Amino acid sequence: MSEPRFTARTVIVTGAGSGIGHATALQLASEGARVVAVDLSRERLRHLEEELGDQLITVDGDLADQLTIDRVMAAAGDQIDAVANIAGIMDGFEPTAEITDETWDRVIAVNLTAMMKLTRAALPSMLARGRGAIVNVGSEAGLRGSAAGTPYTVSKHGVNGFTLSTAFFYTPKGVRCNAVAPGPVATNIEAPFRSQWAQERIGPIMQTTLPPVARPEALAAAITWLLSDDAADVSGAILPVDGGWAAI
Numbered sequence: 587m588s589e590p591r592f593t594a595r596t597v598i599v600t601g602a603g604s605g606i607g608h609a610t611a612l613q614l615a616s617e618g619a620r621v622v623a624v625d626l627s628r629e630r631l632r633h634l635e636e637e638l639g640d641q642l643i644t645v646d647g648d649l650a651d652q653l654t655i656d657r658v659m660a661a662a663g664d665q666i667d668a669v670a671n672i673a674g675i676m677d678g679f680e681p682t683a684e685i686t687d688e689t690w691d692r693v694i695a696v697n698l699t700a701m702m703k704l705t706r707a708a709l710p711s712m713l714a715r716g717r718g719a720i721v722n723v724g725s726e727a728g729l730r731g732s733a734a735g736t737p738y739t740v741s742k743h744g745v746n747g748f749t750l751s752t753a754f755f756y757t758p759k760g761v762r763c764n765a766v767a768p769g770p771v772a773t774n775i776e777a778p779f780r781s782q783w784a785q786e787r788i789g790p791i792m793q794t795t796l797p798p799v800a801r802p803e804a805l806a807a808a809i810t811w812l813l814s815d816d817a818a819d820v821s822g823a824i825l826p827v828d829g830g831w832a833a834i
């Protein structure tokens with residue numbers, strides 16, 4: 587039996603109410619972490635509280651709202667060891683000509699700007715102690731142009747750039763930053779095709795190349811590895827966890 591890797595460590599997990607975030611919160615807690623679980627859904631967090639009891643602090647709120655970021659920081663306290671930026675939403679597979687301002691603004695705000703704001707808020711605690719780990723959840727859509735609509739694709743390419751830049755600036759100060767790029771995962775994320783042209787263009791590609799759907803626990807394993815000291819020499823990596831999809 588291996589040692590728990592997160593004993594006495596505080597880890598912020600966003601999107602902890604469902605899917606990849608939920609599996610990651612459970613994995614971290616099973617290895618001793620004090621988990622600060624953040625999600626839009628109070629209801630989902632209540633279920634997590636039932637599963638994890640007092641190993642958990644929950645914050646419900648919209649991460650696109652600075653007030654939620656402030657509440658997460660207050661809940662986490664002075665020692666933040668790691669952040670798992672997992673919360674995210676899909677678009678409706680809109681190609682550029684069909685994007686509404688509402689979809690663009692929301693997808694960028696949740697998938698990218700909120701990630702920056704939470705990381706920005708957590709960094710001073712990590713830098714003060716000269717150690718910390720951040721893992722961002724990107725997507726296969728951040729590795730190519732054919733896995734989602736334009737807003738989501740742009741947001742996830744942005745996640746990669748944010749990851750590399752953060753790793754570049756802060757790895758010398760003891761803070762590692764990495765990303766995982768999942769292929770299809772069995773979660774509650776909604777991905778409705780709202781574009782006829784996207785259906786025609788992406789549909790056949792999905793049918794011929796899509797790998798088997800992964801379980802959220804497979805992503806949690808990769809995320810917790812990157813957050814742990816087992817990955818002490820890994821920073822600035824964009825790790826596909828996609829059943830080999832990116833190799834096609």
Ligand SMILES: NC(=O)c1ccc[n+]([C@@H]2O[C@H](COP(=O)([O-])OP(=O)(O)OC[C@H]3O[C@@H](n4cnc5c(N)ncnc54)[C@H](O)[C@@H]3O)[C@@H](O)[C@H]2O)c1
Pocket residue numbers: 600601602603604605606607624625626627630647648649650672673674675676696723724725726767768769770771772773774775776
């Ligand atoms: N499921 C997939 O196939 C897949 C593939 C590639 C990437 N991803 C990425 O994985 C991440 C997790 O998604 P998932 O598939 O587990 O989805 P999910 O919908 O099951 O879980 C996401 C959770 O994030 C929460 N959330 C959404 N917006 C929020 C906000 N503004 N503030 C706070 N919480 C918010 C939701 O309430 C939900 O509980 C996302 O970043 C997604 O883009 C998922």
